[in-house]
Amino acid sequence: MRRGRRPGGENTRALILEAARTEFAATGYDGTSIRGVARTAGVDPRLVHHYFDGKSDLFAAVMAVPINPGARVMHALEGPPQGLGARLVAVFIETWDDPANQAALIGAVRTTLTNHEAAQQVREFVTQEIMSRVVDAYPATSTLTAAERELRVGLVTTQMVGLAMTRYILRLPEISDLCAEELIARIGPAIQGILETGSAAGTPLVGQPAKD
Amino acid sequence: MRRGRRPGGENTRALILEAARTEFAATGYDGTSIRGVARTAGVDPRLVHHYFDGKSDLFAAVMAVPINPGARVMHALEGPPQGLGARLVAVFIETWDDPANQAALIGAVRTTLTNHEAAQQVREFVTQEIMSRVVDAYPATSTLTAAERELRVGLVTTQMVGLAMTRYILRLPEISDLCAEELIARIGPAIQGILETGSAAGTPLVGQPAKD
Numbered sequence: 128m129r130r131g132r133r134p135g136g137e138n139t140r141a142l143i144l145e146a147a148r149t150e151f152a153a154t155g156y157d158g159t160s161i162r163g164v165a166r167t168a169g170v171d172p173r174l175v176h177h178y179f180d181g182k183s184d185l186f187a188a189v190m191a192v193p194i195n196p197g198a199r200v201m202h203a204l205e206g207p208p209q210g211l212g213a214r215l216v217a218v219f220i221e222t223w224d225d226p227a228n229q230a231a232l233i234g235a236v237r238t239t240l241t242n243h244e245a246a247q248q249v250r251e252f253v254t255q256e257i258m259s260r261v262v263d264a265y266p267a268t269s270t271l272t273a274a275e276r277e278l279r280v281g282l283v284t285t286q287m288v289g290l291a292m293t294r295y296i297l298r299l300p301e302i303s304d305l306c307a308e309e310l311i312a313r314i315g316p317a318i319q320g321i322l323e324t325g326s327a328a329g330t331p332l333v334g335q336p337a338k339d
Numbered sequence: 340m341r342r343g344r345r346p347g348g349e350n351t352r353a354l355i356l357e358a359a360r361t362e363f364a365a366t367g368y369d370g371t372s373i374r375g376v377a378r379t380a381g382v383d384p385r386l387v388h389h390y391f392d393g394k395s396d397l398f399a400a401v402m403a404v405p406i407n408p409g410a411r412v413m414h415a416l417e418g419p420p421q422g423l424g425a426r427l428v429a430v431f432i433e434t435w436d437d438p439a440n441q442a443a444l445i446g447a448v449r450t451t452l453t454n455h456e457a458a459q460q461v462r463e464f465v466t467q468e469i470m471s472r473v474v475d476a477y478p479a480t481s482t483l484t485a486a487e488r489e490l491r492v493g494l495v496t497t498q499m500v501g502l503a504m505t506r507y508i509l510r511l512p513e514i515s516d517l518c519a520e521e522l523i524a525r526i527g528p529a530i531q532g533i534l535e536t537g538s539a540a541g542t543p544l545v546g547q548p549a550k551d
Contacts, residue, residue: 240452240508250509281505281513282525286539288509289501293493296452297462297500301493313494316540317529327498327539328528 140178143168147185152244156186156251183256186248190235194228197256204264212319213311215261219287220307223295236296258284265322275325282321290314352390355380359397364456368398368463395468398460402447406440409468416476424531425523427473431499432519435507445507470496477534487537494533502526 146168150159161182165172179185183197203211203218222228239249258280262268268276290310293302302310320329358380362371373394377384391397395409415423415430434440451461470492474480480488502522505514514522532541 237452240449246509250511254511254513277513278517278521278525281511281517284511285501285505285514285526287501288504289497289499292500292504293497297458299462299466299493299496301466301489302497305490305493309490313490313538314497316538317532320529320540326525326528328532329540 136178139170139174143170143175143178143185144188148189151186151189151248156182156248157255161185183252186252190231190238190245190249192228192231192235194222196222197252200257200260204260208265208322209319211261211265211322212317213315215283215287215318216290216311216315217307219290220294220310223291224307229295232291233295236291254280254284258287261318262322268322279321279325282325282327283318286314286318286321286327348390351382351386355382355387355390355397356400360401363398363401363460368394368460369467373397395464398464398468402443402450402457402461404440404443404447406434408434412469412472416472420477420534421531423473423477423534424529425527427495427499427530428502428523428527429519431502432506432522435503436519441507448503448508465496466492470499473530474534480534491533491537494537494539495530498526498530498533498539 143164147159147164150164150167154163159182161175162172164185165175168175175185179188180195180198184195187193187195187197199218199222200215203214206214223232235249238245240246261283262276262279268279271279290302293299294310295303316329317327320327323329355376359371359376362376362379366375371394373387374384376397377387380387387397391400392407392410396407399405399407399409411430411434412427415426418426435444447461450457452458473495474488474491480491483491502514505511506522507515528541529539532539535541
């Protein structure tokens with residue numbers, strides 16, 4: 128969410144964006160802080176918060192993506208845990224199908240795939256700000272080992288990356304011609320299965336690690 | 340599989356490859372025939388078969404991939420239907436993890452993602468030569484409507500593209516650090532579920548279309 132302008136605002140905003148671009152490139156998504164960006168830009172951290180709704184919004188702006196994916200995913204987390212998988216797929220498709228976002232999101236994916244530094248930043252952003260929150264929103268995951276939790280973050284990411292690639296980048300007609308409802312019905316349960324059991328098939332794994 | 344050389348063989352092989360590159364670019368993977376490539380190269384079709392093990396081998400050579408993915412997937416199809424999903428994931432990881440193939444496969448993916456014509460060819464190749472064969476190898480799929488069969492081809496492709504992207508292109512540590520066995524156990528059942536029920540979660544869908 129962009130807040131109100133004030134005199135000289137566009138210059139200040141551009142200055143902060145440029146500093147953020149430098150910081151993300153130098154230290155990655157995880158290593159960047161609002162405080163560090165403010166220091167590099169030579170402004171007060173409150174000014175960064177004035178223009179950007181936190182680190183994830185700042186990153187979206189640097190990647191020239193008009194929405195804050197971190198805020199979008201928060202919507203998917205609201206509601207009963209048994210519908211989490213379907214809600215994640217629904218929010219994902221709604222965001223990507225929107226003509227106001229699609230070109231920018233495709234551009235961000237292309238940057239990620241051709242630029243090594245950008246790939247590292249996007250990877251950290253997607254796992255930290257989106258997929259980790261999804262996994263942690265499912266109640267039972269708090270009892271998992273750290274390794275099993277990470278594996279589930281990786282598996283949910285694999286599902287969403289596969290969908291983004293086949294529907295929006297490769298434009299496989301078998302997937303891109305489907306309506307949102309069909310995809311939610313087919314892929315939602317796979318995400319749900321990963322959250323509940325660690326497997327997209329939703330069957331508990333033998334010897335599945337859990338904290339004692 | 341490359342067969343024995345003969346005098347002048349390298350020139351003839353290069354001539355055929357160049358003709359194939361032209362044909363694939365002009366008419367796509369589906370629209371290209373061995374006969375058409377031979378005509379463009381000005382050689383007898385038997386000479387094309389002498390150097391290349393069919394259209395899929397020719398395409399792999401044009402994409403500079405040292406293995407024929409179409410032949411690899413044939414291995415996965417052998418065996419009982421209930422293990423098909425796991426065997427597909429196993430062959431996929433074995434092929435991609437092999438240092439002799441990996442750089443070339445990553446190169447082919449990058450070409451696909453940055454070149455519109457190549458994307459079209461690879462999409463047709465992957466759905467026709469690999470994923471359609473996997474879906475058709477599962478016995479019950481012969482009773483499905485054409486639309487449902489295509490949807491399953493798309494869903495299996497989405498799973499494999501997601502895995503290729505997170506493990507080899509984006510190199511997400513949560514996925515790329517895992518051993519093959521772990522991934523086969525986690526993703527194999529999702530492929531199996533799609534083949535059996537049309538959903539990665541392996542639960543039959545209400546109102547699932549079938550031929551009468």
